[in-house]
Amino acid sequence: MLEQSPQQIAERHLWIHDSPRSDLYERGMFRTFVQGDGCWLTDSNGERFFDWCSSMWQAPLGHGREDIPAAFAAQARKVASAGPICFTTEGALELAERIARLAPGDLNRTLLTSSGSEATEAALKLARQYHRLRGDHHRYKFVSRYGSYHGTGMGGTSVSGRRRRDQYYYPMLPGCVHIPPPNGQNDLEAAEALRNIIEMEGPETIAAFFGEPVAITQFAIPGPAYWQRVRQICDEYGVLLIADETLFGCCRSGRFWGIENWDVVPDIMIVAKSLAAGYAPIAAMVVRDELYQAFPDSAPSPIVQSYGGHGAAAAAGAKALEIYERDNMPAVAEAKGRQLEAKLAFARKHPAVKDLRRVGLWLAIELANPETGESMARGLMGKWTIGPEVSRQLLALNCAAARMSEGLFHIAPPLIVSETEMDFIAEQVQTMLDRMGQVIPGLLAAEKKR
Numbered sequence: 001m002l003e004q005s006p007q008q009i010a011e012r013h014l015w016i017h018d019s020p021r022s023d024l025y026e027r028g029m030f031r032t033f034v035q036g037d038g039c040w041l042t043d044s045n046g047e048r049f050f051d052w053c054s055s056m057w058q059a060p061l062g063h064g065r066e067d068i069p070a071a072f073a074a075q076a077r078k079v080a081s082a083g084p085i086c087f088t089t090e091g092a093l094e095l096a097e098r099i100a101r102l103a104p105g106d107l108n109r110t111l112l113t114s115s116g117s118e119a120t121e122a123a124l125k126l127a128r129q130y131h132r133l134r135g136d137h138h139r140y141k142f143v144s145r146y147g148s149y150h151g152t153g154m155g156g157t158s159v160s161g162r163r164r165r166d167q168y169y170y171p172m173l174p175g176c177v178h179i180p181p182p183n184g185q186n187d188l189e190a191a192e193a194l195r196n197i198i199e200m201e202g203p204e205t206i207a208a209f210f211g212e213p214v215a216i217t218q219f220a221i222p223g224p225a226y227w228q229r230v231r232q233i234c235d236e237y238g239v240l241l242i243a244d245e246t247l248f249g250c251c252r253s254g255r256f257w258g259i260e261n262w263d264v265v266p267d268i269m270i271v272a273k274s275l276a277a278g279y280a281p282i283a284a285m286v287v288r289d290e291l292y293q294a295f296p297d298s299a300p301s302p303i304v305q306s307y308g309g310h311g312a313a314a315a316a317g318a319k320a321l322e323i324y325e326r327d328n329m330p331a332v333a334e335a336k337g338r339q340l341e342a343k344l345a346f347a348r349k350h351p352a353v354k355d356l357r358r359v360g361l362w363l364a365i366e367l368a369n370p371e372t373g374e375s376m377a378r379g380l381m382g383k384w385t386i387g388p389e390v391s392r393q394l395l396a397l398n399c400a401a402a403r404m405s406e407g408l409f410h411i412a413p414p415l416i417v418s419e420t421e422m423d424f425i426a427e428q429v430q431t432m433l434d435r436m437g438q439v440i441p442g443l444l445a446a447e448k449k450r
């Protein structure tokens with residue numbers, strides 16, 4: 001039993017990630033969740049909240065399950081963790097075997113970490129190391145896209161495209177260059193930007209291209225040509241293609257992996273968040289065997305991490321993959337995504353809406369200033385005014401979602417969402433759009449005065 005209230009303890013001792021204290025404690029957004037059940041979370045006051053974006057895209061199979069914790073506990077009781085050097089556990093073996101079977105193309109070798117950020121650091125180090133081991137000593141640069149996010153490490157922060165936000169950490173890792181992301185209408189031009197930057201920087205200096213299938217900041221969905229052309233350019237110049245599947249991997253996109261929607265096989269894939277469906281911190285860097293085979297006995301592995309491949313967390317991951325496969329969750333995500341899109345068709349006509357886009361069971365409403373029709377998806381400019389307001393307004397409707405991209409209203413419920421819950425979502429979207437339509441002009445005016 002806690003002697004102080006959750007909020008008192010948090011205010012004194014807990015540093016909650018990336019949330020302004022004014023939001024948490026003055027505007028009353030702080031919550032301690034004490035119970036989860038399917039798509040719902042109950043806080044310490046007994047109030048229930050709908051898990052609007054699957055706990056930051058971690059919990060596609062919902063809360064309060066028995067099967068995944070049982071797999072975790074079974075492995076933990078036998079041997080929780082064997083340390084990652086020299087030894088392993090049955091849980092880690094089962095997870096690696098399942099990933100190899102499910103991964104796109106010939107990707108079949110997994111290095112386990114505890115988070116997407118660490119898997120990203122591993123991929124960046126691997127890319128440089130791979131080229132050096134092959135005698136290509138000058139390939140140290142990374143190309144990625146403005147507006148992307150690739151984790152919180154110094155390498156991940158450097159390849160992420162959020163320069164205004166990252167100014168506190170300068171100087172960034174040398175050798176990280178950025179190109180604009182596709183905007184949904186300029187696929188070939190956006191892909192050719194990769195070729196241009198490779199040519200301008202010097203092809204012999206580029207190690208890898210790093211990208212999410214669809215970047216969350218704009219949620220601009222490329223057509224069939226973008227990723228195909230990016231793959232072709234990477235092959236032409238000997239540049240490794242790294243797909244960051246942290247948000248899209250594990251069925252969300254309607255395919256097992258997001259990049260499969262574009263029929264492209266990357267050289268390296270980052271898998272995180274949903275890998276154990278939110279029940280354990282486990283993530284992976286998955287590569288083609290050729291990359292692994294390039295490592296002689298004398299070369300260290302790209303990372304060594306005490307909890308990289310923690311046995312019980314890996315067993316939870318293996319169980320989650322078993323469920324995704326058994327229940328054909330990619331098809332479920334696609335079918336429910338279509339159904340929800342149909343229920344939200346009214347949104348397209350709302351004056352506060354510019355567009356509604358969908359990939360699998362992830363929908364994003366691009367908000368507009370109802371007075372001018374101007375898009376509020378200004379994330380690439382480093383603005384962040386409308387995004388926090390969406391989360392605040394949602395919480396007031398008993399829907400929990402941390403952090404929205406600027407001007408985008410993301411809707412990504414657990415894949416187990418029911419038809420009744422989809423109707424509930426549609427009702428909340430109607431209320432939200434009416435409210436956002438009213439507050440957007442005022443928020444923009446206040447932004448100008450700041």
Ligand SMILES: Cc1ncc(COP(=O)(O)O)c(C=O)c1O
Pocket residue numbers: 114115116117118120149150151152212244245246247272273283
């Ligand atoms: C696309 C992407 N890559 C990497 C990461 C980092 O993953 P983690 O938070 O598990 O370190 C995130 C986290 O949100 C992400 O969205």
